[in-house]
Amino acid sequence: MSGHSTYEPKTGIERWLDARLPIVRLGYDSFVDYPTPRNLNYWWTFGGILSLCLASQLITGIILVMHYTPSADHAFASVEHIMRDVNYGWLLRYTHANGASMFFIAVYLHMFRGLYYGSYKPPREVLWILGCVIYLLMMATAFMGYVLPWGQMSFHGAVVITNIIGAIPVIGGPILTWLQGGFAVDNATLNRFFSLHYLLPFMIAGVVILHIWALHVVGQNNPTGIDPKSKHDTLPFTPYATVKDGFAMSVFLILFAVFVFYMPNALGHADNYIEANPLVTPSHIVPEWYFLPFYAILRAVPDKVMGVLAMFGAIGVLFALPWLDTSKVRSMRYRPMAKLYFIILLVVCVILGFCGAKLPDDQVIPGLVTGITPLDNDLNSWVWLSRLATAYYFAYFVVIMPLLGLIETPLPTPETIASPALSHPATTPAGATADAEKKG
């Protein structure tokens, strides 16, 4: 896609086509000859895994649409028709439903990889922002897809989330009406969600092309975070990266298959097997697991509008990250303090996930009543835990990242990618690089 092309058409047909539409050249330059840093570890395989997830979702989704009926009266039964009467319909639906979860597992690992190795830092800002756009589109797609089976959790989840958007000042009201297609979640909502659920994946695919394009312009980051300086630092994409990505994809598929074949409903909620009923509200409305941290942030803020802003801000702050991180060093391998705060961030995100699944007023430590009730909630409650976690989440991006670059003394980085990769860890003089090498 960029740089000097080494493709040489060998047959007459290839030469003819290359002069008219150099599509074989594009493929060759992008996926065969493309130079990849030789030290990429398994955290770099999630890009390929994500393409696989997107392809799987598109294919299963398009076939599911052939059997699904987007109507408040028939949606639930048509999904059950797919499960019972369509040949391999159960396989299509379980692959699609669990595929969404797998997609998010992969995207979260991909994003944390980028956060740890500084893949958002210059010159990869646009690459990172395009990734954030894909993530936003994925969230919208997943949310609308979850509404389509028209179960209890679909319906009441849609009510809660659309009303959240209605809380936004000035523009919230009109957007709410536009989203719901009326004054409440109903057939009109289901139909427009279905339409958008079909549209957005193709928008994702479009942004993925831009994401890969940007990637091929700036080149891949790598665990050392330093730029390749010579041919010794890189290897051609094929066969080196393709075979490694292929192995990782296959292992990922094993995990995917365990969910699809042996625990297909483990990541879902029992209430979604009850047909939507506007008159009966489930005792505990929870989103899918991949939204739980954001749900916790939403509920952590006592004010509704501020909660909505905090929730969107939690994603918005990612867009600003390239300019919030002031460090000159990309990889946290050489940033001991940043590494510590990064690990805390990981733990905090998992804690937020748990907070999102619990009732806010329930006790974190059973039986303990502190009697201290700031903001009307006992300190020993999930809502207070999520408040603390939310504070750290924002502090990491807005305070810690900008300050750390100024006060931290990074470890020495290697001269070239090849130097630590070629030398045996035991012979590396600076213990730091050898240590980091082991940790990947």
Add this chain to the structure above:
Amino acid sequence: MLRKLTLIAAALATLAAASPALASGKAKEHADIAYSFEGPFGKFDQAQLQRGYKVYREVCSACHAMKLLSFRNLGDKGGPFYDKKYGNPNDNPMVKQLATEIQVPDIDTETGDEMTRPAVPADRFPHPYKNDYAARAGNGGALPPDLSVIAKAREGGPEYLAAYLTGYEAPPAGLTVPAGQHYNAYFPGDVSAGWAGDKHHAPPGGFVAMPPQLADGKVTFDDGTKSTAHQQAVDVAAFLMWAAEPKLEERNQMGLAVMVYLILFSGLLYMSYRRVWKNESH
């Protein structure tokens, strides 16, 4: 590498742990039942499904619909009356017989009047009531839920259902059961409104509109199995699990083939990876 896989596994374990954490836990813990369909090699016990169908037909179907099921499903592969001689369940004489025993509503094409006729395998299980209003009127205002996917629509699945069906215990002293309601220790409800004692120590369970239905000897099993209330509950719950997840056996079988294939394929890819990278440091 192994370390990273362990990390990924740990992350997923956290994920999986987050899901059951959603259960509220205000009801009595249901007992574990060793069902034949559990685990990666699980299969339905056909005799148990037949007993379960009989319990549904003779007891539950008086009030509860199963609108997603047709009689032909009973003869589907893995179903209660599957017979490998009849690949098309519509030809299965047992299924035909079971269908004929039930009257379903239809329209007389000669006169246009409403009528009933014996069911054929292609017919859906009929609704016990004409509409939801009639169902509520017949049950003290409560609507008996459809049972087609109930085993997947309740936390705890068939084990919970079995516990619930036999969970009508005598209400503990101090608990006032509202008129037309019944105390069930396994139902995840809230009994604090009828509880005279300490609000923080209200008994587990909830009030349900359905009175206890199963009793020893209420259904006669054709295979000679002793018909205790517990046996009826366990069997009908197994039947409801089949109804909710009829492709479970097919899923497990395909899962085994897929796992074997993927593990071999991953092994091959790993060896290719080692070979390709043999002379390259990284």
